[in-house]
Amino acid sequence: MVTVGSYLSKNCRSIHKLATMNNPVVTVKQGKVRGSTLSLVDGSSCYSFKGVPYAQPPIGLLRFKAPESPQKWQGIYEATKHGPSCPQIPSPMSSIGEEDENCLFLNIYTKTLEPTSKLPVMVYIHGGAYMSGCGDSEMYGPDFLLQHDVILVTINYRLEVFGFLCLNTREVPGNAGLKDQVAALEWVNKNINQFGGDPDNVTIIGESAGASAVTYHMLSPMSKGLFHKVIAQSGTCIDDWSIQRDSVARAIRCSKLLGKETEDVNEILNYFRSLPSKDIVGLTLKSRIEDEKYRGLSIFFAPVVEQKFEGLQSFLTEEPLDILLSGKYNKVPLLIGYNSAEGLFMLMLQLKKAALYNKHVKYLVPREIALKLNEDKMIEFGEKIKKFYVGEKGFGEETAREIIDFQTDMHFIYNTHRFVNFYRASNQPIFTYRFNYETDLNAIKNLIDTPCKGASHADDLFYLFCNNVNKKAYQERDNLKQIVFKFTKMWTNFAKVSNPTPDQSLGVTWHPTSTGKEYMRLEEPLSFGACPELGRVTFWNQLYCDGGATHMPRSSL
Structure with a gap:
């Protein structure tokens, strides 16, 4: 027999459970945090x-400094x-x-809040040339993953000056933006179990500048133990543009x-701290010297090799290549690769500069090599590059394909x-890939009017994250849903078990590379085999060798 009391008790529990699902409250080290439920594109929810703070606001005297640990709060923090x-x-x-210097926040998406679930955790670090971007779901929706x-x-x-000003002083040694990322990883390590995650199975994943960032974390003692696998999409910490x-x-x-004209770094610091944030945004392009206007990518507020200061923990105190060659780094499984026509996103700008590059070939030489050459040698190397890609035709509309390849390779x-x-x-x-899907999801390519x-560059993001740009095409096309499923299945398999294809469910086996030449070709159909750009890689390796830069042994090519 059902009594009124038992009926009310049962229904109160149901109402409470529903309210908890819609307005979940989780206790973290700083206090209680209330989230919400999010409807996903497949009809499920999470x-x-x-907007959960992972560090103190870096404002006032904390501007440009390493992040401080987050403070506890009273009541329930609305997230x-x-x-x-x-x-x-x-x-x-x-x-x-909204933009504000008080910007050190993270976002968490999970289908369970059971601490015993121990789900693998994927921490995404956005790109944007170290001067733009954020982690919001308007671009990086969790639906696919x-x-x-x-x-x-x-x-x-x-970002930019706020995150990468370096005065070589104890107060501003540089790399504040990377230290922010470390603080976020520390917060995840201490709290993610409360959201159903496994703090001992964390994969850091990044694209473009985010990819260079995750490979920097592989080299930094500050990041040791905070992650267990790395996915780097279109970038490394040894690229010219990443330092x-x-x-x-x-x-x-x-x-x-x-x-303010001064060479006193303490005066500069005090002056910069006195300025409103709007005055110090966008200094990257304004601060270029003549050579920087034409050579390489315009990314200059970026990670830096720090000076050592007693009692102060540094993120990076040696050249990335030196650390990589020394073997003194965080050894973890790695999934890494690039898109087949990265340079497409630069094509319009490069065509505008084509006449200049045809006349001043010295600017074709990467900074790492250019720093080691005199003017005559730089011209000689520039002629080699020009001849390899376009021969006597020169750079222009007729050689758009070759311009794309040149930018992609370099x-x-x-x-x-x-x-x-x-x-x-x-x-x-190490699992290596070459991303070559061409569908309606290639948002960047589809903006560019070219038959190439x-x-x-960045087209892969629209297969990994759901947003307003790709959502309609994804919902309307079953083949796109299948491609996205396969792609994200490989990425999450790697996050789970350090292997993107642990079984035959995707119909292909992605082997770890043994020579550095084998790549998974992410296209229709999926296939595993030799990298098609090896001839171009060999050309660049010889150029680096001839220029006195660190290069791969010839036997490895």
Whole structure:
């Protein structure tokens, strides 16, 4: 017999359970945090915790300094909307909402809140040339990855001057943005079990500047033990564009641009701290010297080799290549690769500069080599590059395909191969790929009016994350759903068991590379075999060798 009391008790429990599902409350080290539920594109739902602070606001005297541990709060912290992004210049790749220097927030998406679930955790570090972007779901929606029983964490970190000003002083040694990322990983390590995650199975994943960041974490003692696998998409820490040189000289130029002429770094620090944030946004392009306007990518507020200061923990105190060659790094399984036509996103800009490059071939030489050459040698090397890619035709509309290949090789492909070659000494499994899908999901390529084949830089993101750009095409096309499922299945398999194809469910086996030459070809159909760009990689390796730069042994090619 059902009594009124038992009926009310049963229904009260049901109502309480429903309320808990819709407004989940989790206890973390800093206090209680309330999230919400998020409807996913496949009809399922997940728990969402947005805008959770992982460090103290880096404002006032904390501007430019390493992040401080987050403070505890009273009551329940409402985590139902994203926190502000770091102040930045607008970017076509980012849909940025509120901006504020108080930007050190992360977002968590999970289908369970049972601490015993121990789901693998994927922490995504966004790209954007170290000067734009954020971790918001407007770009990095969790829908595709959460099909596979993982937890996704996305983060904001300080950008450009806010995150990468370096004065070579104890107060501002540099790399604040990377130290923000470490602080986020520390927060995940201490709290993710409360969201159903396994703190002992954390994969850091990044694209472009985010890929260079995750490979920096592989080299930093500060990051040791905070992650267990790495996925690097289109970037490494040994790329020209991923390291800052002459940081104090740049700070002096910036100070002059903003109205204060001084070479005293303490005066510069005090002056920069006195300025509103809007005044110090966008200094990357404004602070370029003449050579930087034409050589390489315009990324200059970036990670830096820090000076050592007694009692102060550093993120990086040696050249990335030296650490990589020494073997003194965090040895973890690695999944790494590039898109087949990365340079597509630069094509329009390169065509505008074509006449200049035809006349001044010295600017074709990468910075790492150029630093070792005199003017005549630089011209000689530039002629070699020009001849290899376009012969007597020169750079222009007729050689658009060759321009794309040149940019792809110089900024992405060669250094991916070089990083893999040196990291093989770790004896960790390395899974290499070449992304070559061409569908309606290739949002970047589809914006560019060109018949050239291949996947552009950042096209892979629209197969990994759901957003307003790709959602409609994904929902309407079953074949796109299948491609996305396969792609995210491989990524999450790696996060789970360090192997993207642990069984035959995808109809292909992705072997770890043994020579650095074998790549998974991510296209229709999936296939595993030799990298098609090896001839171009060999050309660049010889160029680095002839230029006195660190290169791969010839026997490895």
